[in-house]
Amino acid sequence: xxxxxxxxxxxxxxxxxxxxxxxxxxxxxxxxxxxxxxxxxxxxxxxxxxxxxxxxxxxxxxxxxxxxxxxxxxxxxxxxxxxxxxxxxxxxxxxxxxxxxxxxxxxxxxxxxxxxxxxxxxxxxxxxxxxxxxxxxxxxxxxxxxxxxxxxxxxxxxxxxxxx
Amino acid sequence: xxxxxxxxxxxxxxxxxxxxxxxxxxxxxxxxxxxxxxxxxxxxxxxxxxxxxxxxxxxxxxxxxxxxxxxxxxxxxxxxxxxxxxxxxxxxxxxxxxxxxxxxxxxxxxxxxxxxxxxxxxxxxxxxxxxxxxxxxxxxxxxxxxxxxxxxxxxxxxxxxxxxxxxxxxxxxxxxxxxxxxxxxxxxxxxxxxxxxx
Numbered sequence: 001x002x003x004x005x006x007x008x009x010x011x012x013x014x015x016x017x018x019x020x021x022x023x024x025x026x027x028x029x030x031x032x033x034x035x036x037x038x039x040x041x042x043x044x045x046x047x048x049x050x051x052x053x054x055x056x057x058x059x060x061x062x063x064x065x066x067x068x069x070x071x072x073x074x075x076x077x078x079x080x081x082x083x084x085x086x087x088x089x090x091x092x093x094x095x096x097x098x099x100x101x102x103x104x105x106x107x108x109x110x111x112x113x114x115x116x117x118x119x120x121x122x123x124x125x126x127x128x129x130x131x132x133x134x135x136x137x138x139x140x141x142x143x144x145x146x147x148x149x150x151x152x153x154x155x156x157x158x159x160x161x162x163x164x
Numbered sequence: 165x166x167x168x169x170x171x172x173x174x175x176x177x178x179x180x181x182x183x184x185x186x187x188x189x190x191x192x193x194x195x196x197x198x199x200x201x202x203x204x205x206x207x208x209x210x211x212x213x214x215x216x217x218x219x220x221x222x223x224x225x226x227x228x229x230x231x232x233x234x235x236x237x238x239x240x241x242x243x244x245x246x247x248x249x250x251x252x253x254x255x256x257x258x259x260x261x262x263x264x265x266x267x268x269x270x271x272x273x274x275x276x277x278x279x280x281x282x283x284x285x286x287x288x289x290x291x292x293x294x295x296x297x298x299x300x301x302x303x304x305x306x307x308x309x310x311x312x313x314x315x316x317x318x319x320x321x322x323x324x325x326x327x328x329x330x331x332x333x334x335x336x337x338x339x340x341x342x343x344x345x346x347x348x349x350x351x352x353x354x355x356x357x358x359x360x361x362x
Contacts, residue, residue: 025310
């Protein structure tokens, strides 16, 4: 199996069943995993900020424009939006120390933005592991759409098995 | 790329003097010599910073501070977990190799170390720029490097775009491991550092 890392502000798509799309160390960022089981195509977005503030922006740095870009790329590759399964991971707030609490709720805003974008497409979210104050590594197995999550000091666990 | 010679001189002086003062602060706390290694500054993208420091899944202690007021700059002190345990033992006066997790006391001790480091660095910037940099309280986090450093990515709004960094590491006497220091800001910080904001 080959790991395809998805860096900050990037997305990757794949139809190679030997690949695992992976976001390492998600903090306040949100990972949006999308899988079309019929076409066998998967996509994973690693967005950092909730809104681009510009409807035309296609940057994967932002949740709203990133989701648009991800879905466009998936469709170009042969996926159909009505068939896809969507999962969200991340949106944590690690800055919980005294003097910082409440000052930076970017994780919550990222989650909300992603949920709104998915709902606006009339899609439901099949699995979520969001919020809290811990970092996560998210893996999307292209072979079957399985999504796993791992936190520091804990084993990798299944979030979603590819079906809804 | 910084081409102006005068600007380079200012940045070199802030980098060199700020790093030295920060190291002196740690040395005073630890009661031992602390060496500054490779102080420098550059423009770079966030993913490369994370890779250079061990990759996004590396388990680390990160201590974050930001400058409030006039110059938006963020400081992160990063230690491998094992190094954080050994430094905590030294700071709180516990025997060697007895600490295997960071409790509240250890967290306070590490926060104080970051306070010394960050404040000294901010003071150096203030000295050269005649600006006010009021340090925030330090926030100690134990997690994956990617999760911790992206706090700054989100705060600066710079991700694939480049950020400006002052970079150095502090090496303790006869120790292999280093404490990494990064002061990171969006590229707009240059106008404050070089006096072009007036």
